[in-house]
Amino acid sequence: QFVPSIHNIGYILIGIGAFIFIIGLLGCCGSVRESRYLLGIYVFCIILVMGSELIVAMYTVLLSDEWNHRLSKKLKSRLLKYNYSTPQQFEYDLDIIHKQVEFEDEKDPSRNG
Numbered sequence: 001q002f003v004p005s006i007h008n009i010g011y012i013l014i015g016i017g018a019f020i021f022i023i024g025l026l027g028c029c030g031s032v033r034e035s036r037y038l039l040g041i042y043v044f045c046i047i048l049v050m051g052s053e054l055i056v057a058m059y060t061v062l063l064s065d066e067w068n069h070r071l072s073k074k075l076k077s078r079l080l081k082y083n084y085s086t087p088q089q090f091e092y093d094l095d096i097i098h099k100q101v102e103f104e105d106e107k108d109p110s111r112n113g
Helices: 007-031 037-062 062-080 088-108
Strands: none
Touching: 037 062, 062 088
16 A cells, blocks of 8 residues: 655645746746736646645545554654664654653643642
């Protein structure tokens, strides 16, 4: 089953944004030259882009449970491999999260039980 990562969908949306920018320039040129042909292409492309963004958004919502499951599984496997003696970037990030949680617990005594 093909399930893209959430980063890939972000790249898709960035690409669509760049395409919208180029199409916007086409629309500006069409309006300056008063060209019905360029304006027609502009409207068609904008409708196409809006439809594709809607499809990507629905796809993201529908697969959010799959991504949560994958993230949970990946986090569990990384936690089992936690190595404090030779820390990698993940270990540094996890230590920062632990320090932040401890700091929040110190600020709010009601959280300590």
